[in-house]
Amino acid sequence: MTEQSIQTAAHKMVYILVVEQSLRAGEAMSEQVLAADLQRHGIGEGERQSALDWAVGRGWLEKAEGGEVRLTEAGFDMNFTQ
Template sequence: MSETAFAADLQRHGIDDSDRQLALEWAVGKGWLQTTEEGEVRLTETGFDMNFTQ
């Protein structure tokens, strides 16, 4: 996912641009996302398997 698409998805969930970097760092720290050298954001296997309805 490109950084632009990631930002749009976060906005859809009520996370504005000022919190975007913190949200990204938090999700990477949890092992849910990883960033690439090209600046993309990828969902990890752990992130894919998360059940956010718990």
């Protein structure tokens, strides 16, 4: 798995939360539900975890209690029109 593929998967992850799931900054969803959405986009378990870690490192997402992923202000403010 390349750095580029991890970045692409991280962008898709945030896209799913903002555009498809309509989450706002501070809102969270279950990692299991997110994993199912990512699977539909062709992102498997290994790539998902690397992408999640990368997005957390960028400040786009946070790992929340109870196995949830929380969208941050930085993640919500990403520009998906590019």
